[in-house]
Amino acid sequence: MDQAKPLPGYLVQRFHGWKATAYHDNKAWYRRLYESGQHPRAMVISCCDSRVHVTSIFGADEGEFFIHRNVANLVPPYNPDGEYHGTSAAVEYAVTALKVAHVVVLGHSNCGGVKGCHDMCSGHAPELLEKSSFVGRWMEILRPGYERVAHLPDEGRVAALEKEAVVVSLENLMTFPFVRTAVETDRLTLHGLWTHMGDGGLEQYVPKLGFVAV
Amino acid sequence: MDQAKPLPGYLVQRFHGWKATAYHDNKAWYRRLYESGQHPRAMVISCCDSRVHVTSIFGADEGEFFIHRNVANLVPPYNPDGEYHGTSAAVEYAVTALKVAHVVVLGHSNCGGVKGCHDMCSGHAPELLEKSSFVGRWMEILRPGYERVAHLPDEGRVAALEKEAVVVSLENLMTFPFVRTAVETDRLTLHGLWTHMGDGGLEQYVPKLGFVAV
Amino acid sequence: MDQAKPLPGYLVQRFHGWKATAYHDNKAWYRRLYESGQHPRAMVISCCDSRVHVTSIFGADEGEFFIHRNVANLVPPYNPDGEYHGTSAAVEYAVTALKVAHVVVLGHSNCGGVKGCHDMCSGHAPELLEKSSFVGRWMEILRPGYERVAHLPDEGRVAALEKEAVVVSLENLMTFPFVRTAVETDRLTLHGLWTHMGDGGLEQYVPKLGFVAV
Amino acid sequence: MDQAKPLPGYLVQRFHGWKATAYHDNKAWYRRLYESGQHPRAMVISCCDSRVHVTSIFGADEGEFFIHRNVANLVPPYNPDGEYHGTSAAVEYAVTALKVAHVVVLGHSNCGGVKGCHDMCSGHAPELLEKSSFVGRWMEILRPGYERVAHLPDEGRVAALEKEAVVVSLENLMTFPFVRTAVETDRLTLHGLWTHMGDGGLEQYVPKLGFVAV
Numbered sequence: 001m002d003q004a005k006p007l008p009g010y011l012v013q014r015f016h017g018w019k020a021t022a023y024h025d026n027k028a029w030y031r032r033l034y035e036s037g038q039h040p041r042a043m044v045i046s047c048c049d050s051r052v053h054v055t056s057i058f059g060a061d062e063g064e065f066f067i068h069r070n071v072a073n074l075v076p077p078y079n080p081d082g083e084y085h086g087t088s089a090a091v092e093y094a095v096t097a098l099k100v101a102h103v104v105v106l107g108h109s110n111c112g113g114v115k116g117c118h119d120m121c122s123g124h125a126p127e128l129l130e131k132s133s134f135v136g137r138w139m140e141i142l143r144p145g146y147e148r149v150a151h152l153p154d155e156g157r158v159a160a161l162e163k164e165a166v167v168v169s170l171e172n173l174m175t176f177p178f179v180r181t182a183v184e185t186d187r188l189t190l191h192g193l194w195t196h197m198g199d200g201g202l203e204q205y206v207p208k209l210g211f212v213a214v
Numbered sequence: 215m216d217q218a219k220p221l222p223g224y225l226v227q228r229f230h231g232w233k234a235t236a237y238h239d240n241k242a243w244y245r246r247l248y249e250s251g252q253h254p255r256a257m258v259i260s261c262c263d264s265r266v267h268v269t270s271i272f273g274a275d276e277g278e279f280f281i282h283r284n285v286a287n288l289v290p291p292y293n294p295d296g297e298y299h300g301t302s303a304a305v306e307y308a309v310t311a312l313k314v315a316h317v318v319v320l321g322h323s324n325c326g327g328v329k330g331c332h333d334m335c336s337g338h339a340p341e342l343l344e345k346s347s348f349v350g351r352w353m354e355i356l357r358p359g360y361e362r363v364a365h366l367p368d369e370g371r372v373a374a375l376e377k378e379a380v381v382v383s384l385e386n387l388m389t390f391p392f393v394r395t396a397v398e399t400d401r402l403t404l405h406g407l408w409t410h411m412g413d414g415g416l417e418q419y420v421p422k423l424g425f426v427a428v
Numbered sequence: 429m430d431q432a433k434p435l436p437g438y439l440v441q442r443f444h445g446w447k448a449t450a451y452h453d454n455k456a457w458y459r460r461l462y463e464s465g466q467h468p469r470a471m472v473i474s475c476c477d478s479r480v481h482v483t484s485i486f487g488a489d490e491g492e493f494f495i496h497r498n499v500a501n502l503v504p505p506y507n508p509d510g511e512y513h514g515t516s517a518a519v520e521y522a523v524t525a526l527k528v529a530h531v532v533v534l535g536h537s538n539c540g541g542v543k544g545c546h547d548m549c550s551g552h553a554p555e556l557l558e559k560s561s562f563v564g565r566w567m568e569i570l571r572p573g574y575e576r577v578a579h580l581p582d583e584g585r586v587a588a589l590e591k592e593a594v595v596v597s598l599e600n601l602m603t604f605p606f607v608r609t610a611v612e613t614d615r616l617t618l619h620g621l622w623t624h625m626g627d628g629g630l631e632q633y634v635p636k637l638g639f640v641a642v
Numbered sequence: 643m644d645q646a647k648p649l650p651g652y653l654v655q656r657f658h659g660w661k662a663t664a665y666h667d668n669k670a671w672y673r674r675l676y677e678s679g680q681h682p683r684a685m686v687i688s689c690c691d692s693r694v695h696v697t698s699i700f701g702a703d704e705g706e707f708f709i710h711r712n713v714a715n716l717v718p719p720y721n722p723d724g725e726y727h728g729t730s731a732a733v734e735y736a737v738t739a740l741k742v743a744h745v746v747v748l749g750h751s752n753c754g755g756v757k758g759c760h761d762m763c764s765g766h767a768p769e770l771l772e773k774s775s776f777v778g779r780w781m782e783i784l785r786p787g788y789e790r791v792a793h794l795p796d797e798g799r800v801a802a803l804e805k806e807a808v809v810v811s812l813e814n815l816m817t818f819p820f821v822r823t824a825v826e827t828d829r830l831t832l833h834g835l836w837t838h839m840g841d842g843g844l845e846q847y848v849p850k851l852g853f854v855a856v
Contacts, residue, residue: 001384002421005403008316012428014273015416022270023414025433027828029683029743033265034324034412036741039681040264041671041705048304050254050280051247053269056236059228059445059701061438063683066264069283070300071307080346086284086300089327089352090262093285097326097349099678101671102222110248112311113303132294135311138303170215186669189219198248200237202229207216214226219667224703231445231701234452429812430849433831436744440856442701443844450698451842461693462752462840468692476732478682478708479675483695484664487656494692497711498728499735508774514712514728517755517780518690521713525754525777530650538676540739541731560722563739566731598643617647626676628665630657635644642654 033063040066042102043094045087045169047073051197052108066094072113073105074141075169078176088176095188096178103173107166107194113139114162121146142168163203163211166192170205247277254280256316257308259301259383261287265411266322280308286327287319288355289383292390302390309402310392317387321380321408327353328376335360356382377417377425380406384419461491468494470530471522473515473597475501479625480536494522500541501533502569503597506604516604523616524606531601535594535622541567542590549574570596591631591639594620598633675705682708684744685736687729687811689715693839694750708736714755715747716783717811720818730818737830738820745815749808749836755781756804763788784810805845805853808834812847 007015023030043066044054054060054067068090075087094100107114117139119125128136145164149157170192173179182188192205193214203211221229237244257280258268268274268281282304289301308314321328331353333339342350359378363371384406387393396402406419407428417425435443451458471494472482482488482495496518503515522528535542545567547553556564573592577585598620601607610616620633621642631639649657665672685708686696696702696709710732717729736742749756759781761767770778787806791799812834815821824830834847835856845853 001381001388001406001419003388003397003404004384004406004419004421006420007318007405007407007418007428011272015271015428018271018273019414019416022437026436026743026831027414028824028831029436030414031412031829032683032741032743034410036681037324038264038326039678041674041703043262048257048280048282048307050252050278051276053276055267055269056276057229057232058225059232059438059442061436061683062265062267062270064264066262067283068262069281071303074300076298076300080348082345082351083297084290084299084352084355085348086288086290086352089285089348092348093262093327099674101668101674104221110251112252113307131296134294134299134303134306137296138298138300141298167215170218174215174217182670183217187673189668189670190217191221192215192218193221196248198245200233200241200244202233204221205215205218206220207218214221214229222668222671222703223664224701227450228442228445228701230449231442234448235444236441238448429809429816429834429847431816431825431832432812432834432847432849434848435746435833435835435846435856439700443699443856446699446701447842447844455842458842459840462838465752466692466754471690476685476708476710476735478680478705481697481704483697484704485657485660486653487660490693490695490698492692494690495711496690497709499731502728504726504728508776510773510779511725512718512727512780512783513776514716514718514780517713517776520776521690521755532649538679540680541735559724562722562727562731562734565724566726566728569726595643598646602643602645611645618645619649620643620646621649624676626673628661628669628672630661632649633643633646634648635646642649642657 038063038098040064040098040100042104043068043091043100044104044106045073045075046106047071047108047111047113049108049111052106052195054106057195057202066098066100071135071138072111072117072142072165073107073169074138074165075105075172076141077172091173091176092178095182100188102189102191104191104193105166105169107162109159109162109196109198111162111165114142114165115158117142117146118158118161144168163194166194166205252277252312254278254312254314256318257282257305257314258318258320259287259289260320261285261322261325261327263322263325266320266409268320271409271416280312280314285349285352286325286331286356286379287321287383288352288379289319289386290355291386305387305390306392309396314402316403316405318405318407319380319383321376323373323376323410323412325376328356328379329372331356331360332372332375358382377408380408380419466491466526468492468526468528470532471496471519471528472532472534473501473503474534475499475536475539475541477536477539480534480623482534485623485630494526494528499563499566500539500545500570500593501535501597502566502593503533503600504569505600519601519604520606523610528616530617530619532619532621533594533597535590537587537590537624537626539590542570542593543586545570545574546586546589572596591622594622594633680705680740682706682740682742684746685710685733685742686746686748687715687717688748689713689750689753689755691750691753694748694837696748699837699844708740708742713777713780714753714759714784714807715749715811716780716807717747717814718783719814733815733818734820737824742830744831744833746833746835747808747811749804751801751804751838751840753804753807756784756807757800759784759788760800760803786810805836808836808847
């Protein structure tokens with residue numbers, strides 16, 4: 001591996017700043033996390049989008065949430081075919097090894113992945129239909145959601161699809177036998193959220209009602 | 215989707231606290247992020263581990279890093295077979311759509327996923343070899359790394375494998391044509407890091423030298 | 429005192445969140461509590477255990493309960509020997525200064541202190557017998573309770589001892605002259621509770637019957 | 643134990659309300675706390691005062707804080723004389739068994755115990771000097787603090803003594819060998835706080851500087 005470069009200077013500087021302050025003042029907590037292992041109460045599945053920081057909006061400290069982030073906060077359906085499934089591996093580790101009590105799927109406004117899915121499914125992004133498009137293939141997970149919003153007027157259709165990304169993921173989570181068993185034996189609860197990053201709003205999915213403000 | 219539950223009360227409370235303070239005081243910035251889209255300077259590939267907060271150690275603000283988190287911060291090799299590849303989709307989106315300048319792979323001490331890989335490859339975790347184990351199949355990505363550390367003495371072998379997880383991912387990144395092109399045309403740099411969460415240490419991968427303290 | 433450290437940042441953030449919401453919205457009530465003093469209706473004696481929040485299960489607001497929490501919710505016998513007695517001081521203040529109407533002793537399942545007492549009394553924790561063990565000496569208060577459950581089968585004996593911790597404390601409360609007088613003049617009632625934190629159960633002590641579901 | 647009474651009806655009603663709502667919706671989390679034990683990150687030593695809810699101001703959930711509450715949030719000096727020491731037992735359990743990373747001493751405005759100490763030490767409460775006064779004997783722990791504020795003008799002297807209650811407790815904590823060792827090996831940090839319940843203020847103790855707003 002010859003192409004790696006040293007860390008940019010501004011990140012080196014910030015790291016040293018963190019170490020001299022936050023780390024220095026909380027050394028005991030970091031050491032404890034190191035020595036006693038993690039015991040997170042929840043898994044959060046969130047988008048890679050740089051504007052979504054679940055640790056901010058919930059005032060979360062290191063150790064609280066096991067966080068998986070992928071494009072459009074999607075969970076694929078259960079499919080144990082022996083191939084690489086990063087999201088499924090994360091869910092399996094959280095539920096069976098860490099035994100988290102909650103899995104929270106957090107969607108958000110202005111999701112580029114969901115916008116791509118919308119354009120692809122409505123015939124406006126042929127390049128995403130190509131086999132070689134990882135983003136296109138990944139967003140196929142959300143196609144059943146697109147079917148449910150396709151009839152909506154233009155305005156609001158993409159936001160509705162962002163919320164479908166949460167619901168589809170919750171549905172797919174229930175296809176994993178270990179998730180279903182944990183839910184049915186009251187060892188795990190599932191939660192769906194969608195945040196509007198412009199106005200700081202947060203909505204939660206409530207069965208029968210849909211998304212309502214927290 | 216009938217199984218979703220409302221958000222636990224303490225998270226509702228914390229969210230409202232965030233909204234009344236951090237959001238309220240920075241409304242202009244959140245609104246700008248919403249209206250102008252994201253322009254992250256780097257993609258970070260990090261572990262789901264609850265103890266690893268890349269936003270902390272780099273004092274990162276919303277909008278700075280496009281963050282993908284999976285078990286053991288792994289990137290699989292390029293494989294455009296038309297299936298779901300969440301990590302590859304995230305890399306593709308970051309490099310081709312967002313045109314980030316850096317991709318940083320951040321490994322860490324005490325990684326449960328790497329420990330599982332070590333046990334599986336050394337014959338101590340047969341359950342991870344089963345086809346139905348998502349964690350086991352996912353950790354196969356790191357098997358080439360295990361071959362490189364298998365000869366080491368017990369003590370330190372797992373930590374060495376944690377660092378191999380970074381190197382293997384960097385190597386695999388270079389198998390993506392759009393990554394290789396961006397690197398070779400000086401539009402993208404790759405960086406490998408490993409953090410010791412107990413003593414707050416940070417090491418970076420330097421070709422020829424290996425991991426050295428930042 | 430040179431060793432004190434600043435408050436961890438996430439707690440600072442959460443405090444500011446609380447102040448901007450719960451405090452802000454209830455300023456009048458907090459101000460009234462400040463200006464008119466406290467008038468709690470009950471004293472609750474509960475365990476330090478992080479999983480026991482008496483304010484949750486009784487939906488208690490600031491100002492309602494005067495709460496003493498110690499290891500295993502124990503009250504020692506009356507012993508005015510001029511030494512420091514924190515629990516006795518709390519009971520005295522609640523009953524004679526605040527004139528609470530109820531004293532509630534709240535035990536709970538999986539109590540680490542009671543488990544230690546069980547192990548110590550049954551000869552499996554010699555380190556707790558040492559003079560220097562504060563936990564061991566404190567749990568001696570419960571030894572009379574151990575004698576009453578020692579004959580029980582293994583299964584269920586520790587839970588029975590958790591309930592004895594409530595009964596012993598109620599018995600010891602009656603050895604305080606000011607408690608006995610208040611009870612006998614109908615100015616104070618005593619209550620014993622035990623909660624199972626796994627299934628959310630709550631049992632109350634009823635003379636002659638023992639513990640029955642609330 | 644014949645004097646115990648059934649739980650007052652309004653508390654029975656509130657408990658059933660909690661069980662049908664907060665417990666019901668978070669059954670998985672309560673079950674996890676039951677099955678996996680507690681892993682609190684911090685011990686909080688707070689006053690019994692009904693107006694002080696540390697869980698509120700820090701948005702804390704069940705499982706986060708190991709909470710000891712006594713009159714005036716005091717820690718006595720280390721004294722392993724084989725007698726009952728409830729506070730010392732709580733500190734020992736938190737630091738040596740639970741290995742918490744932080745001990746936070748939280749003082750507050752309008753503390754009745756501190757007011758009593760002030761009156762006793764300044765000769766205005768002879769009844770608290772009697773051997774039989776548990777509150778008086780307990781507040782002797784704070785007498786060294788009184789000596790440090792006795793010269794202050796009337797106005798503000800009691801509030802200064804409330805803050806001394808925090809400092810004296812931090813000093814006494816350091817007399818416990820297991821606390822000192824944990825602090826000196828960076829496994830534990832101590833924190834002093836004082837809250838003004840009327841205006842919702844929070845101050846933290848900073849060595850050399852004294853109490854400053856958070």
